[in-house]
Amino acid sequence: MTFEQWFYSLPLRLRSFFRRTQVDQELEDELRDHIEQQVKENLAAGMSPEEARCSALRAMGGVTQIEQQCRDARGGNLMDDLAQDLRYGFRQLWRSRGFSFLAILCLTLGIGANAAVLSWIEGILFRPYPAVAHQERLLALAGTARGETGATEISWPDFLALQRSCTLCDAFFVSKITGSTLNIGERAEVTRGSIVSANYFDAIGVRPILGRGFEAGEDAGSDAHPVAVISYQLWRNRFKGDPQIVGKMQRLNNVPHTIIGVAPEGFYGTFVGWAMHFWVPASMEETFESGGYKLEDRGARWIEAYIRLKPGATRAQAQEEISAIAKRLENDYPSTNRGRGIRLWPLWQTPFNNAATLLPTLEIMLAVGAFVLLIACANVGNLLLVRSFARRHEMTIRFAIGASRIRLLKQLLTEGLILSTLGATGGLLVAYWCRHALVLLFPERSGVAMYLPGEIDWRVMSLSAGICLMATLIVGLVPSLQTRNLALAGALKAGSTGVVGARGKAWARSGLVVFQVCLSFVLLVGAALLLQSLQKIRTASPGFSTTNVVQTGVSLISAGYDVPHAKTFQEELMARVRALSGVESAAFARVTPLGYGTYSSTPIAVDGYQPPPEEQPAIDYNQVSPDYFATLGIPLLSGREFTRADDENAPLVAIVNQTMAARYWRDQDPIDRRLQVNGRWVRVIGVAADSKYESMRESPKPFFYVPLLQDFVRGPALYIRSAQPLQSISAALLREVHALDPNLALYETITLQEQVDRSTSPQLVAVNLVSILGGLALLLAAVGLYGVMSYGVAQSIRELGLRMALGASTGDLFRRVISRGLRLTAIGVLCGAAAGLALTRLFGKLLYNVSPNDPLAFAAAVAVMTITSVLACVLPAWRATRTDPARVLRD
């Protein structure tokens, strides 16, 4: 039938399905009409009325048969069949509830795991900002530096230049994460917020439900516009939904801000990982960021931005335009912009939020999810194979009385469809429950839970439906392999006693089990690799000591201290802390290693070092107080530490790390050489050992330190080396701080080990996720193996009885069953090992100092798999030993 015909006759077919009685009535009328005409004709020809009617009916033939033939010809059957198959399928599945429950459970877990992963990918990577208009055209914008991989922040003047000149985007806005302690009433808590450009709310298409967004110009000037928009949640929970909130004052970092608006419900800002609760214009940057007034400083790179493409523009075109602008900036401002580029990233690769940390994990999860689904399908296929054997008799009879093979195949596919639809429904429920679960795998930071919502939208739904259809095909087609060679006579004769005839079938079932073992083995290897990697990364030395050092801080900026007051306070506090019993040493530093803060960065110059052309070496540095190296346990390789004498009046000095010394002084001693920092020359006084600065996974990079007093910040972190327990240090410290100023609060006090653990939380998340799904896969595979073994034992009961009668001991039988199970496992493990060697490369991005083909991980996986399969075989084997030979032989 051509498409045209099909389309033409569609209404007819629908009519014969939905208006069946009417169609039947019409058919009857049509035939009666014919007969009446014939009768009339016959009467006219002179027959008696009775004779006329009989003759007419004879000429027509069996009216009922004709009606049926007409109905067949109409072909409304397709839907009739479907309805019939559905009814029949439900009845069949209901009759074997245990089987159906198990099958649906397997599919629910398999489809649920996939739907959950898809919802995370959608909600975290692809559509992370639900309330924002046209997310599909949003791109992240950040800087690059020649000779460095990864992204850097950009400066405010550069942003303004881009915003002015970019023609391919219809929105260009800044959103930089920050935080503030919020004191409302009795409660004080850390709240996350964003520093944004004034066009922020207009650009993302979010209208405040109360008050207004920012106005043009509010992002200019130094601390010029203390206004804030607050989130709906904050308004509801902390301000009790006060309708008069607009115009009220709220201190943020101790600066009174006027609340000018309330964002709508469901808007959480534009940062993957945290829900934002307040927004302030860029003019308030000094209040929230260290480093002073930066809006006119092209060298101060601190902002993160997004653009939205005009409809029809591509990322490549926009990148071309922006690169041209960056090139122009580079020419116009060589001292700050040499070697600097600007790059666009798709949202899911955003380099400056948690999208970047979660991307490799979620990528892996896609593959892991697919594996779990395949294992689940294999399990259900296996269950169906067993059942199709039990139903062979039924199938044979239906075949014998005229059902076509296609019709039987349809029936099987319909049953598969029912199973997988129920499984998919369950799976979507599972995904719905798990959509926010990713957060649970992350440790809390500063008492604020992360915000990583999954999103179940039409895209996730339709992908899940696709997965469900695929599962239907797999699940429905496996047993239909069996109907392919139904030997009518043989099967009917054999009757329903179920003699195991086919080697082929056992082979198919065993094949499925081998497949499952193989897939779960790969997952086990993956989980083992990640676990090993986590172990290594957590025990690896970050280059500073992690025991007996705690880290905290005092919020001086929020408390409104100016620089001279802050200096005095820091000095007094340090003296008091050192005097505490059990404190070995203490120090301040601006940025905590492996923490969330950004290091200062500067272009440098070194006497005698010629940088490659077109490249401006820029290096991160930290501002640290005397005793920093002693307190953190970073060894000094030569030279000396900073002392109290290295203050603002003394000559400028710096301590460089090993890598920097080797790169810029080429194995000569850098001590007493000159180094240009921010345009000023400083003297190198020491070389420190390398340590980890931003991530445990980074490779050694050049880095240096300057004295805190020569580049002062008001809110540094405080480190204390002491053997005392954390709580007692924290309590003692709080006492000393309050003795100096009762209004001050301490930041969260944690050990440096905790800091390392937090910085490796993405690895922990990957381990948890892969372990959970790997465990699930293992369980499913064990169920599959158990099923095959039990069935095998049940089928060969005669053989077992015979063996027993001939003198086999129960031990022999036990070993026989177990060894058969292990043989299947061994084949599966071999296949899995081969697949694993090829596939574990996928884990490469997540691994730390572990080879993807690490033999230990493979060995561990073999051990777990073997133990699991022995456990799965014990019950069937035990059942084999309970065979009663007399009864079996009698039957």
Place this chain on the structure above:
Amino acid sequence: MSKPSDLVQGTLDMLVLKILALEPLNGWGVSQRLKQMSSEVLGVSDGSLYPALHKLEQRGWITAHWKLSENNRRSKFYSLTRLGRKQLEKEAADWNRLSAAISGIVKFKEA
């Protein structure tokens, strides 16, 4: 579906299409016309006519309407569709080719 054994397979469809190409008719009319036109040689039973009509309707070649017949009875009238006309042309051409070939062979034997 049973088919008259002495009717070449598929020919009934073509005959019905041809008859309906002349004028819309109800089932009775088609059966009468078949008898007249073929001088009752073909002997299509009324029983096999209706399934054929329904099949053709299903294929989109003919379409049906209920209307009043000459003697004021509600009756189901079939008429040819655009698709049906194309199909008829195709089948007629096929038939002509086939019958020409067969009669050629038959004549050749006689000679």
